[in-house]
Amino acid sequence: MNLNSIDEPRSEDVLSYIRKESLDVYNRLHSIEEDVAFVDQVHKSYPSTPLLPNLRCGAWYTDPAVATPVPAYFKSTDGHNNNWSFNLRRANLHLLPLIIKRQSIILVDSTRSGKKIPDALSKTIPIWCSVINRAMLLRHLSLKEERGVDWNVALYTPPSTVSRQEHHQIEQRLDNWARDLANSSFNLPLLPSPLRPVWITPSTSTFPTFSPKESEPPKFFPVICVSASKQVRQGVERRTGGFSYIQGSGDDHELWGMGLTPEMFWAHRTRLRAAGRTDIPTLVAEIVGSENNASAIQNPPSPVLHVEGRLLLAAINEIPQSPQDANIRYIILTPSSEESQTVDDTHVYIPTVSGKKGQSHFLQTILPLSMEAINQALQGGKNVCVACESGKDMSVGVVLTALQLYFGGDGLYISSNSAYSADKRSIRTRLEWIIESRPQANPSRTVLKRVNEFLLTPSTFRGVPSLPGP
Template identity: 65%
Template sequence: MSNEDPMFDDFTKAFAYIRKESLDIYNRLHSIEEDVAFIEQAHKAYPNAPLLRSCPNLRCGAWYTDPSYATHVPAYFKSTDGHNNNWSFNLRRANLHLIPLIIERKGIILVDSTRSGKRIPDALSKTVPIWCAVINRAMLLRYPALGQGRAESCWNVALYTPPSTVSRQEHHQIELRLDDWARDLAGSSFALPIIPRPLRPVWITPATSAFPNISFDEKQDVEFIPVVCVSASKQVDQGLERRAGGFSYIQGSGDDHELWGAGLTPELFWANHSRLLAAERTQLPAIVSEIVSRQPKTPSIYRAQNAATPVNTVGGRLLLASLAEIPEPSNDQGDIIYILLTSTTVADSVSTKTQHHIPVVSGKKGQSHFLQTILPDAMKIISESLYNNKNVCVACETGKDISVGVVLAALQLYFGDDGSLSSASVDTAGAKVNATVPNKNSIRTRLQWIIESRPEANPSRAVLKRVNEFLLTSPAFRERPAS
């Protein structure tokens, strides 16, 4: 088909129309509202089950769950861990913090969505089923007594996937990997609370004719704990569907809101929910602009005073936080020293005896700066503080990435495998002083300490690579700063 072909021209116009409609904020918000109505049905069907607001896809799922009835516990299931030939049980996203909630509430509801052409996202059709099966198998490895005196069917470790979405071949290929992942989990440093019955995923979509009869009552004789996977959006094969309400329905509208939201976020949407949905199409852009403009363009690094997260294995001697979780500077900040990893645009704040600002560099130079400057400078502050009986809180913009890398390095340098502070002397340059010789396994274990305390911790590969280089490589052989 050439560019001069009339059919090519018609195709181009049709594609342009669909793209314009798909990026229209009026269509997006009303499509989300249609999906929210379906999620509310699921919630009413299982009113005693916790419905997670953050959901498997954090950015997308938050659009679909009303914070007035959602459970404010994050879940971190990535679709990429369920992609064909990329299946994984990632110990960095082990989600073990969900198990106490599942035990307490006898089950859980997870919400996600997917864009046009699919009925169930990979996060729900494969990542969550993998998680359930691995947890069940790891339980038997960690607690063999669970399987003793029971019929095999009473502790079911089978993999369950939706047959309409996952082929038999793919299902079988995933099964072959489950035991290895279970051994990795059982052999990790993670605590693994005992579940009374195996976990099993159950799927619900807008195409479901009737919600399954699922029990969340442990008093009933049930064989499994349900993990209900709700796919919020109706499957649309042609990109969009016209609705009588005057909008085009777009499957998975909550995805990629940077492209269509004009600055609107799930939090702003729910805070202004009624007003946004009552607006006429022509009024909506101005209303969104006004709502977004009320938010600080350059957020203060002191926006809230929530508690930082202590790393429990080391008795809270090291803590993690986002910049928003750091309290305002004061004369009395207790026994905590703060290291604030701030962008150069906010780093003009003056460091004090209790708060130290270390600028973060973006772009290609950022990795070398992290290795050559941030890690050595932070280690000097941390070592001096720890051995002067001060706890240290490290904060970055999100509290999930570079601050995690800094705390990880400190855990390896200054704490033994039992979590106790090393008694070795401290080099003023922040030299490696602990009694444990660093290796990839000891670093991995300390990362697990962090994730167990702060599940949202998600350091990038680049950060972890630089931490490994800092801990395992002589300074003379480390990567030189980019010129």
């Protein structure tokens, strides 16, 4: 037999096999289970410290029964090389009262790219900590007099993950970001101690300890960044339990999850964990189908605090089916192929359009119709709740426009918008009001561009078309 005639496996065949393994829902869910065990181990080491998932990926690894129900959204892209940013649209300042109260938090995330720590934990959060520490000195002058050199504003990054060159390049930008934050309209509660990130991964041999003296404030409040998944250099790793371990399995669940979400995973975790490989696809389809048919309200609408709740934001599934508050008018931006609007005593339904046509539709139809309905309701003494499918995007654009048209810089209602004055700064300030009231708000650049176009160009876009009568 000629051994030389035996074909070696082709590289494309190997890659195809790895790709198939990595998309297998059975492998994914069992890999997540392995990572959940590690996160549980970390949390047991700091039982009094709030546990928060970094959305979206981190939600797969944190049990909602023990996690603190406070959203945290630190994007990896804000930490990508040459794209570093402290984004005021994702300021995460709502975490500060929790940190002040509990003196620490645990943030959980993961990465699938073969790295040890995701950029969100290795760079975005270190930027966040340092910028907030610096903004504290700018906003609270007494802090500098009281703490002086003891107030540490240094940038801390994991040296095994972030090079000294990249670390230095980030440092050069921190003061400008801190000035932007200090000059914003955001409330910046006074921190008793500066923030400082620390990192824990599955390769960490000894977890750090924090034991401040009770007689004085701690030198820093630790922001414990937990990278949940074990680093896999190439491909996947076989486990004796009969599955292939995939690093960062919770990432991009749209590609492998068959519609499964972290919420569904935790609600049906016991059944999913017990199911065999051949049964998993059928079980997931059953769970997704039953959950999609459920209409349970997840969270109540979020009032914009700066205008005393005259305007509210929500996802469509957060709107009560039988509204109890007759003083609220609901404007619902609903995905629909219908081109007409419908109005009843409590609701205005405005269909949205997807794709490129949706941009002009949002500008020329949704914003004018929404402003007409909001103006009528506000003049009649009613509050207005605007909802879109996610509660994070188009509804934010509508409320942002209404805040600029019908509310002054002091947050008081203006009965007529004939004398309103808008510029990019005033629009940005009102967006900060929204983010402070609803931290998960995350309007797309496209929506914000259309809002600016609507507010900063002549009013020929407004007033046409008009709503039908109820």
